[in-house]
Structure formats: structure tokens, C-alpha cells
Amino acid sequence: MSRALEVLNEVFGYPAFRGQQGDIVEHVAAGGDSLVLMPTGGGKSLCYQIPSLVRRERGLGAGIVVSPLIALMQDQVAALTEVGVRAAYLNSTLSGAEAAAIERSLRNDEIDLLYVAPERLMTPRFLELLERVKINLFAIDEAHCVSQWGHDFRPEYIQLSVLHERFPSVPRIALTATADAITREEIVHRLALDDAQIFVSSFDRPNIRYRIVEKDNARSQLLDFIRAEHTRADGTTDAGIVYCLSRRKVEETAEWLKGQGIRALPYHAGMEFGVRQEHQERFQREEGVVMCATIAFGMGIDKPDVRFVAHLDLPKSVEGYYQETGRAGRDGLPANAWMAYGLGDVVQQRKMIDESEADDVHKRVQTGKLDALLGLCETASCRRVRLLAYFGEEGRPCGNCDTCLEPPATWDATRETQMALSCVFRAQRASGFNFGAGHLIDILRGSSNEKILQRGHEKLSTFGIGAALSEPEWRAIFRQLVAFGLLAVDHEGFGSLVLTEASKPVLKGGQSITMRRYVKPARTRQSSGRTSERADPTAGMSPRERARWDRLRAWRTETAKHDGVPAYVIFHDATLAEIARGAPDSLDDLRHIPGMGARKLDRFGDEILEVVGAE
Structure with a gap:
């Protein structure tokens, strides 16, 4: 040893x-x-x-x-x-x-x-x-x-x-x-x-802040999040990864972000190998690049200063979510895991499982994994506790996730649940086939549109009984009903919803339902405690130390370019920050800096001392 x-x-x-x-x-x-x-x-x-x-x-x-x-x-x-x-x-x-x-x-x-x-x-x-x-x-x-x-x-x-x-x-x-x-x-x-x-080991990553928001124009929400949390005072953006489910969405999102002034690049398995390789190298070697990608990107990426991972689509499992979000903050400094999540995500993932060629055993396992992820999304308690529990580890409320920082309100939604389930049943019985959430919400809210009138659904007893709630409120209810397993996705009906066995006790009045209350998504507020500032290794440096830091970074950039490697392979930011603060004036002083091994000391020591001393 x-x-x-x-x-x-x-x-x-x-x-x-x-x-x-x-x-x-x-x-x-x-x-x-x-x-x-x-x-x-x-x-x-x-x-x-x-x-x-x-x-x-x-x-x-x-x-x-x-x-x-x-x-x-x-x-x-x-x-x-x-x-x-x-x-x-x-x-x-x-x-x-x-x-x-x-x-x-x-x-x-x-x-x-x-x-x-x-x-x-x-x-x-x-x-x-x-x-x-x-x-x-x-x-x-x-x-x-x-x-x-x-x-x-x-x-x-x-x-x-x-x-x-x-x-x-x-x-x-x-x-x-x-x-x-x-x-x-x-x-x-x-x-x-x-x-x-x-x-x-413990699965806890305390430096990562987990946040899952109600999807409402996800791209705009993503842009608000990046600008509020990950745009520095000089206008540059932190390095980040945005995960999307489809290749097309990856390319469209990257193009849209570029149009908003973000240095975004696409990455997916369908791209030409040379282009994909170039984008990956730029992400690793340049600063402030946001990679929009399918899950084909990320495994094995050692870049330590990824400050955020965002999901515009729901992953398939807690393991997938944990591994993908884990690519943020490898240096131990503050980072964000942000996801926009809505009813369409739940329907899409359920449908993908139903339509897959896997056998019934695999489908049951995949469904169980998705259910666990939906439970994480819908929880009103600490997300980190829920996440750790999935891996068999006990945790305490962390104070560093959205549900801890802004505890969501819950409400007794038993009556509204019965309305929704009854509407699903009556619409199916009247027409002989099933309907998606949009049509069911129109019935509940009493919308006399063409589709409702064509099918005679204005005559249903559930027509208009939910007019007191808005369309987004009903959408949140249906999303949670699917997540709770009271409604299932009919994969033959283009995402339409059907009752499950679990819904019967609720319809009969033998079971109460508590839900997260819908809150209209608000713009991410810009605060002085934004992640890019909390993760800044130069925080608290004097002007002299900051100048030293800038010189060291410039030297590292040139050295990395000469060696053909990413800058963090030469030294991590944490090591440069220690040098900038400590101002070592001998090789012996340098030897005690974390991250300074014998080979690096031998190769770079004299150059670093020269950079530090050039004041």
C-alpha cells in the first residue's frame, strides 16, 4: 500500500x-x-x-x-x-x-x-x-x-x-x-x-443541483436557464451538454441555440464520422461550447468543467438519467442537472416500450425502470433522497435540489382524478376507440370545437365538468395519472389513453389521490449566486492573483495546443488556481501543489515558475 x-x-x-x-x-x-x-x-x-x-x-x-x-x-x-x-x-x-x-x-x-x-x-x-x-x-x-x-x-x-x-x-x-x-x-x-x-461508494454527487421543470416551450426555458445560470459576466457561456431523444431534434436545437448567440454544436451517431470527431474535439479543447447530443455522446468524456447537463426529453431510466447528469461537475465544483418534462414525454416513452421488439420480461423491466424515473420527476420530496434510494442508499434532504429549495405544493386531487378517469371511460364507450389527452381535456373543459361536435362528445356527462381548471392544469393531472399507473398509453391508438386495473378503486371512491399542484412555469431568475459564479475557481482572488491566473491559463492553452491535447490534460483549473494563489517560487514549493506529479514537475516546473514570476 x-x-x-x-x-x-x-x-x-x-x-x-x-x-x-x-x-x-x-x-x-x-x-x-x-x-x-x-x-x-x-x-x-x-x-x-x-x-x-x-x-x-x-x-x-x-x-x-x-x-x-x-x-x-x-x-x-x-x-x-x-x-x-x-x-x-x-x-x-x-x-x-x-x-x-x-x-x-x-x-x-x-x-x-x-x-x-x-x-x-x-x-x-x-x-x-x-x-x-x-x-x-x-x-x-x-x-x-x-x-x-x-x-x-x-x-x-x-x-x-x-x-x-x-x-x-x-x-x-x-x-x-x-x-x-x-x-x-x-x-x-x-x-x-x-x-x-x-x-x-456513495452515489451522491452533492455539487450537482437537480432541477426538473414543467415543459412549456422547452427551448425558451432552456435558453432562460443558460442565460440565468451559465452566462458569465463577460458574456461567455459555460460548457454544457443538452440531451435530445432524436437526431433531428439535436440538429434543430443546436441551430436554434446558435441563432441565440450560444456556441452550440450537434452530435449524434448519424453524422459523418469526421464531423462528429471534430465537434467532440472542439467541445473538449475549447471553452464555452454547448454540445447538443443524443446519448451517443458523453460516456468516457473526461472534461472536468462541464457546468450543466440539460435534458429536453425524458431519459429511459434512473440509471440513464444519473449517468448522463453525472457528466456535469466532475471537478467537484457546483453544476446543474436541468430537465424539462411533460405529458408528451411520458406518452412517448411508454409507446417506445410497447412498440419495441423486446420480449414481455424485458418490457416489464423497462416499464419498471421508467416508472421509477417518473416517480423521481413527480416527487414532492427531496430529489436526491429519491435518487439515492433507487441505488439502495439512504439520504437526507439535501437543500440543493428544486424540491428542497422551493418545496412544491400538493393537493387532494381525488375528485379531479375521478373526472378524468370517467371521461376516458365514457369517451371510449361512446365512440368505440380511445383518445389522447388533448381531446379529453377539451371534453372536460367544455370546448365545443369541431372534433367534439363531430363525435357527439358534447353530450357526454363529463362535458364541461372540469371547466374550473385551465388546460395546463388538466395536462399536469393527466401526466401524473399516467406516471401513477392509473392510465396507460394505447400504443395502437397514437398515444391515446386507456384505463388500467389500478384505476378501478379510485373510480369507485375507495382510494384518494394526492398530486403536485400545477404552477405556471416562471422564467429562470438571474441571481448573484448563479452556478457560473459559484463554480469560478478564481473567486476571491486579488487582482494580482487574477493576473497570475490569466497568464497561467494562456501558457496552458499554448502548451496543450503544442501537445495536441485538451487543456485540462495539462492541468485542471483547480491546480492552476492553487498556483495562482500560492505564487510558488521554487520547484519544491510547486511539488506540494495537488495535481503536480513528478513528470509534470520535471517537464513544466521551470516554465510555470517563469510565468508566475513575470509580474
Whole structure:
């Protein structure tokens, strides 16, 4: 363990492990298998990088990291190379000659850590290569991809149990940021990790503020949010990610934001590879870029200063929501998770499950996961408590989510629920088919429009009985009825609504219903405590320190450009801020700055001291 701490300090520049990192490193370095569940930004990569380097020093060969994403490999290898680790990756971006050169280096024992895609790893040729070299460990990143019950199943991951069969003496560490109990069990089963020690860190990300708003012109709401919370005094925007469900919506949203003066870029799997790669690199290397993307973007992105993640469409599960929002605030500074959510989202997700080709068992699991997410959206209590409970962790009201900061009002909606359910029943009985929420609301509010009159629905006993409530209020009621499972989406009826068995006790008066009261969405108010200010690493700096900070950032930009890596690979903002405040005047002073490993001190130390001293 003492050697692991020395590696942590010498190579990565940190004085101590965080949380369970030390226990995990010690267990794996000693040759034990493990399953690690740790939130994004919790330092998962160190849990296999350090044991691998320690075991390599013992003559046990290279560490092999299985990763499903090109972006992750490139980021990790660039960062490791900067601190003096001989790291490489094998993926589809390399030419045949480049791949052959890396394989040759592996055979010659010239690589410390090799990142490889699961598809390449599982080829007979590559497995035979591994059998001819020394391997000190296998790290299986994004291990939830092995689970058919998870939110990002990838068939090629199932075959990874072969590592246990062909390399029984090589320790394996599987890592993921999100896995409920069912997914954990499948990871253990699929990867043959029955004897592995399981480490579960807290899923809490206290620096992230969770906010879910009623959808009412979502684009305008998004723009208000960005301008109020994530636009700095100089007019620049924080880095952020906006998730949309469809490729078309991604492109339209990016174009619209650009028209509003936001530096927005689109990203989805349907784009030409070169353009997609360019956009990803710009997001990672430039400041103030907002990426509008499908969930094809984000996994493996190590950018530490993403200040917000916004959802314009409902994700499929709590795991998906947690992982996507977890890409904000990896540096530990304040960040926002913002989502606009409405009845159409609920209907769309229900319909997607019903129309999928999955078997009934999978559909039930998907429905259960969606129900859990809807429960998070509709809760009137602390969102963080609800989120943590999903992963089996107890929490206390956080004071840093919308329901804690502005507790929503609730009301007894039993009578209105009975009106709505009765309207669904009577409209169906009168016409022989089902209707969507818009038509049902027109009936309840007594709207004598053409469609109502054509179908004779002005004669229904429920016509006009809900005139006291506005259309948005009724829409909120129907949304919550679908979320509560009292109404279901008829996938054959273009999103129309039908009664469920659970609705019968309510119709008969045997069950009361409490709902969140509808509140007209208000514009996000600009405040002095906006996230961009709370997350500013220069807060409280004197003018002299600020000038030092600006010079250090300019130096970092040039150095990163020269090395062809994102700026944060050279140094994180937190490290530069420490230097700017401390004004070190010797290499020994610099050595004690967090994030300043031996290789970086050796390579950059004199340059940094020159920048600091140029006053």
C-alpha cells in the first residue's frame, strides 16, 4: 500500500486516496478480483491504473483496459502520457501499420497500460497475442454494458467471461458508475466475478443541483436557464451538454441555440464520422461550447468543467438519467442537472416500450425502470433522497435540489382524478376507440370545437365538468395519472389513453389521490449566486492573483495546443488556481501543489515558475 501511495503522489500528484480508492487499490494490487461501483468523477480510473503500475513494477507485465468508447481511450491515454505512463490504445481510428506497431510494443514489454475495444479483444488473433505476453490485470470499464437489464447493453460484453477462463490467474476489476441491484447481479454472473469483492461508494454527487421543470416551450426555458445560470459576466457561456431523444431534434436545437448567440454544436451517431470527431474535439479543447447530443455522446468524456447537463426529453431510466447528469461537475465544483418534462414525454416513452421488439420480461423491466424515473420527476420530496434510494442508499434532504429549495405544493386531487378517469371511460364507450389527452381535456373543459361536435362528445356527462381548471392544469393531472399507473398509453391508438386495473378503486371512491399542484412555469431568475459564479475557481482572488491566473491559463492553452491535447490534460483549473494563489517560487514549493506529479514537475516546473514570476 505504501508503494501505491507513492505512485499516487509521484505520478498523479495527489497526496492521499479518496473514499474507498485505497481499499480497492490494495485489493487489486494484491491480485484480487473486484466489482467497483463509483459515481462519475469519483476517481474510478485510478482504481485500476495504480494497481497496474504497482504490479508492473513487480515484473507482471502490462495492464489491459477494456473500454467501449474511442473518446474514453483517447482521453485516458493522453492524460497518462502527460504524466509519463507508457499508455496506448487499439481501436478503429488507427491504421493497420499503427495498430501493428502498438502490438509490437506490447510483445516487447514496452507498454504499461493498453486500452482496447471489446470487439478487438475478443478476436482469436488478439487473445492469442495476450497469451504470449505478461498481463498484470484486466480492467473492464463501463461494466454495466454487460447487463441486458441495464441502460446501455452491448452484446460483445457478454463474451468477456472468456478472460476468466483463459487467464484464471490474472485479476480482473469491473467498474461502473451506475448499476441497480439487478444489473449488479448480472455483471457478477456474466463476468464470472462470483468471488470478487464488491465496493459500492456513495452515489451522491452533492455539487450537482437537480432541477426538473414543467415543459412549456422547452427551448425558451432552456435558453432562460443558460442565460440565468451559465452566462458569465463577460458574456461567455459555460460548457454544457443538452440531451435530445432524436437526431433531428439535436440538429434543430443546436441551430436554434446558435441563432441565440450560444456556441452550440450537434452530435449524434448519424453524422459523418469526421464531423462528429471534430465537434467532440472542439467541445473538449475549447471553452464555452454547448454540445447538443443524443446519448451517443458523453460516456468516457473526461472534461472536468462541464457546468450543466440539460435534458429536453425524458431519459429511459434512473440509471440513464444519473449517468448522463453525472457528466456535469466532475471537478467537484457546483453544476446543474436541468430537465424539462411533460405529458408528451411520458406518452412517448411508454409507446417506445410497447412498440419495441423486446420480449414481455424485458418490457416489464423497462416499464419498471421508467416508472421509477417518473416517480423521481413527480416527487414532492427531496430529489436526491429519491435518487439515492433507487441505488439502495439512504439520504437526507439535501437543500440543493428544486424540491428542497422551493418545496412544491400538493393537493387532494381525488375528485379531479375521478373526472378524468370517467371521461376516458365514457369517451371510449361512446365512440368505440380511445383518445389522447388533448381531446379529453377539451371534453372536460367544455370546448365545443369541431372534433367534439363531430363525435357527439358534447353530450357526454363529463362535458364541461372540469371547466374550473385551465388546460395546463388538466395536462399536469393527466401526466401524473399516467406516471401513477392509473392510465396507460394505447400504443395502437397514437398515444391515446386507456384505463388500467389500478384505476378501478379510485373510480369507485375507495382510494384518494394526492398530486403536485400545477404552477405556471416562471422564467429562470438571474441571481448573484448563479452556478457560473459559484463554480469560478478564481473567486476571491486579488487582482494580482487574477493576473497570475490569466497568464497561467494562456501558457496552458499554448502548451496543450503544442501537445495536441485538451487543456485540462495539462492541468485542471483547480491546480492552476492553487498556483495562482500560492505564487510558488521554487520547484519544491510547486511539488506540494495537488495535481503536480513528478513528470509534470520535471517537464513544466521551470516554465510555470517563469510565468508566475513575470509580474
